[in-house]
Amino acid sequence: MREVFQQELREVQERLVEISTLVAISIENATRAFTESNVSLAETVIADDDKIDIAAAELDELAINILARQQPVARDLRIVVSALRISASLERMGDMAEHIAQLARYRFPEKVVPKSLRPTFAEMGQLDVQIARMLVELLTTEDVKIAEAIRNEDDKVDALHLSVFDKVLGETWKGQAVDTVDATLASRYHERFADHAVSIAKKVQYLATGDWVPQGD
Template identity: 80%
Template sequence: MREVFQQELHEVQTGLVEIARLVADAMEKATTAFNESNVALAEEVIADDHLIDARAVALDELAITILARQQPVARDLRIVVSALRISASLERMGDMATHIAQLARYRYPDKVVPKSLRPTMAEMGRLDVEMARKLAELLDTQDVELADQIRNEDDLVDDLHLSVFDKVLGQSWKGEASDTVDATLASRYLERFADHAVAIAKKVQYLATGDWVPEPAN
């Protein structure tokens, strides 16, 4: 029974890694669609979101089955419960990628944001994809140095997110109301994607080390 249990835990870990990789692919395609006004790529992200959702549901069902049948305790219990929470965060990250793709599709053939904000959005998207790739590796290896890197990159995303608000609220902003809405929505989706990555990284770091990283003081 113990061997079966360990195999099931391994399946949970493998499932999380696979979902994280799908999420990274989705955000990479979504940000490319967003920056290049590529409606075909946007449609692909939107159409494939159900694959992430289905993987998350299947993983949750496996985790619940483990809880019911194996009745894990101590660290094993924390692993299974954490997997349920991580799965939910990964699913939300997939949703953020879909929202970015939907913006690209909605504004096609135009670009979503004015030229002055495109480099900022492109950099936020690049960081999000990099964080998601590192998150998949972290889930696979539990290399806690990756968790630190993810948090550092999140700080950069936060700074860029604030710069978008500074831009659209500044006196020099010439965008239409729709430009303001699109820019703030896109920036928020990219920022929330990064926040979910950090939340997952903290859970993995806690499982690996037993040390909980508190939220920074405001």
């Protein structure tokens, strides 16, 4: 029975890696769709979000069954409970990527944001893609150095997010109301995507070290 239980725990962790890989693909495609005004790629991201949702739901079902049948304790219990919370964050990251793709679809064939903000959003997109890739590696290896790297990249996303608000609220902003709304929403989606990755990184760091990093740090 113990061997079966350990195999189930490995399956939980493997499924987290699989979902995070789907999320990484989703944000990469969403960023490209947003930057290039590629409606076909945007539609792909929107359609594929169901795969992330289904995979997350199946993982949750597996984790709940393990809790009911195996009644894990100590680190094993933390792994299963953390998996449920990480699964929820990954599902939300998929949603953020989908929202970015939806903006690209709604504004096609036009670009979503004015020319003056495009370099900022290109950088935010690149950072989110990098964060997503690091998250896959983190869930595969539980290397705490990667968790720290994700937090550092999130700081860069936060700074860019604030710069977008400074821009659209500034006196020199020439955008229309729809431009302001789109830029604000897109920036928020990128920022929240990275925040969820940081939340996952903290949980993995806790599993690896036993030390909890406060959310505000």
